[in-house]
Amino acid sequence: MTITELRKKFIEGSYTPLDAYTDTRATIDAKDQDIHAFLDVYDDGRESAEKATNIYKEKGEETPLLLGMPLAIKNNILIKGKKATAASKILENYIAPYDATVITRLKEQGAVFVGSTNLDEFAMGSSTENSAFGLTKNPVDPTRVPGGSSGGSAAAVAMGAAVASLGTDTGGSVRLPASFCGVVGFKPTYGRVSRSGLIAMGSSLDQAGTLTNSVRDAEILFNSINGKDPLDATTINVDTYSQVRAKDTYRIGIPRDFLSNEGMDPDVLQVFNDTIENLSKVGHEIVDISLPLMRKGLAAYYIVMPAEVSSNLARYDGVRFGLHVDGDSLLEDYMKTRAEGFGDEVKRRILLGTYVLSAGYYDAYYGKAEHLRTMMREELLQVYKNVDLIMTPTAPTPAFKIGEKSDPLSMYLADIFTVPVNLTGVPAISIPAGTVDRDGISLPVGVQYIAPHAGDERLFDFGKKIYDEGVMQSE
């Protein structure tokens, strides 16, 4: 079911927002004990659904596009009066005192929030196994991870417990779970969507993104949440970047050198190559491009991101909000609170970030990594003189087994194709492209399309075309 389809029924009155809410709750009751996509389910969703039902009766087509749509929200996005835990013990009882800007905008449209979804603690992970409140399973194959860190948001949409959801994407956290769960995952241009009210991880990388059942739905959701926000000084203006136009057919660059890495699954590569062939059949032009710096992206990411994590998470001190563990002195309060409140991966990244920012190492690590980011942006700018879009697999593998990646570094490699996008700030979308067979189960595989800065609308135009032209699975 898509937003577009629901909307049609809501207007006709053959199915109401209240029906949708009731069915959504039934789905959650039936499936979520096993999948655990949700951390909280909101009973007051019924009230907004009832209200929406009445407004449709009165106003029909004159209503906002998201009125009455049952949405799930990643639990690092603040909804006033609801728990915002970021799946961390340190925020276990934290009640959001205000709405994130994206939530304010969804509320203005009359969207219905069905619940908050699970994530890797503070969005740090690629599998949703790092949640302090238990892992989330992949609805396609419950022995596998849903991807992360927005694993709960992806699983919720994939199992029909929400028509769409919001996630956050710092290094691939919307696109990777979208690929693993077989839904559309969209990460906007950095600065197009306000970060006000998102629990910060890496401030120069974070962006709210959407998980939906169609490209058109991603566009609808994006249109309602984007725009300049006085509460986030990094939101951009319409003229910050030059205009990126939609086209009839697109010239698509394939970074072949980037694809030949040792972790690349041959079946996933096959799905990718089949997609290329289909795109070419329907008239898009495919060219080989070289992006030698992208391969270094993951290394730069694991310097820049932990550096920003170490400073952003300094605020969890047990004094102003969140968990407090008492010690003999103020210093001991800090040490004990943070030792007890943070999980292993969070500690690892804070320490790593503290290291790369410390005197004597700053230039060798953080300085170099920031320099590399600039060089990567230059490299992209050059390539976009020649192509309209860049295409890669979203992830090198399909969803992996729960517990399979115990070594942190092997987990990080799942994000090799997605992190360069965040480092450079461009928009990207993961669209289901096919499946690979594992133990008799068809696991979804996504393909990632990357546009130039502010090319979000081009991605929607292209994505809708390839759906319409039947290149991918039908909408």
Place this chain on the structure above:
Amino acid sequence: MKREDIEHLAKLSRIAVTDAEADDLAKDITSILGYVGEIEEITSSSEIEKKVGPLFNVMREDENPHESGLFTEDLLNLVPERDGPYVKVKKIIGDKA
């Protein structure tokens, strides 16, 4: 990276670690630093200015303040230890210092 290095970083990060945790962290962080070390190969070219995106200062007019105290109670309710309108904190300057 040794256990002592981790203990130093942990202190800077205000996170207490046990010996076992420190040993695990030493192993993991050494391996991660080995991987990110490939960034060393990047030769700095002075022509490229070091910057992240189109950076500029964003200012706003200092006007329309909200009503004083509007959010005070909401925020104080989140404080682990409060004393009336105050946030309670242990004394910062220790006896030994």
